Amino acid sequence: MKKHLGIKKVAFLGLCTALALLLAYVESLIPPVFAAVPGIKMGLPNIVILYVLYSLDVRYAATVSLVRLCISSMLFGNAMAFAYSLAGAVLSLAVMWALKKTNLLSGTGVSVAGGVCHNIGQVLVAMVLLDTPQIAYYMLVLSVTGIIAGVFVGVCGGILVKRVPVGKMFKF
Amino acid sequence: MGKFKDIIKKQESRKARNDVIFIASLLLVVLVLACVLFFSAEEGNTVRVTVDGRLFGEYSLLENTTVEIVNGDGYNLLIIEDGKAYVDTASCPDGICSSHRPVSRNGESIICLPNKVVIEIHTVTNSGPDIAV
């Protein structure tokens, strides 16, 4: 095991982070599904996270996700949005990683689970922060949007993993 | 080599099938939860009437009253009885509002489109108005 990250790997992860950031920006241009709960998003940057998870490792996926979140909430968000997104991202990545390990589902199924958890995490934080359990109703609607987004993200991520085989391109 | 490809293919089709089962069961869970939430919705305590988007009046669901909602030619007779609200008679041609079943749960509503009348059940607590969800 090498002690330090290779330069190529650092550059590649930087590129992924930039791409995730770009997708977060694109997403911030789309009007929110529910104006009442700002910060809840579909999760386009998950395409990159899924890609890194499948072509590298969960550690790198987590790094890209975290760095992306910090930068994007500094650029386009606020503290509330950061809290929502962080909860969503952590829960989603943890579940995707666990499901990937079971080897039962394809990337699309894993991504759907990630999409749903992404929204569940956000709603849970919103329930705590806004102290309104009524938001639980949102969870249902958001689960459906999470499933749809998950399929989209899964298909896109799957294409990326196939077409951009990072292990063959660089020898890490 | 061919054998190896076959194994991969088999594994992928198995995963694709699992995906479908997984997504279908997720949707089923959501549907069941939606039903549970819908049928366990708490009873409201306030009837809010708006006409043409403007607040017409707020009435307690716990006291029996009769409210005449008059707006130009439009006329709806709202009756609040035993913790339920319903429209008894109305001037509208479709009569959808007067045939609507009585409402009592938080968030339920009776809408009369021709007369632009919205009758909504809310839960108003002493600490302040409910949060619109």
Ligand SMILES: [Zn+2]
């Ligand atoms: Zn009517």
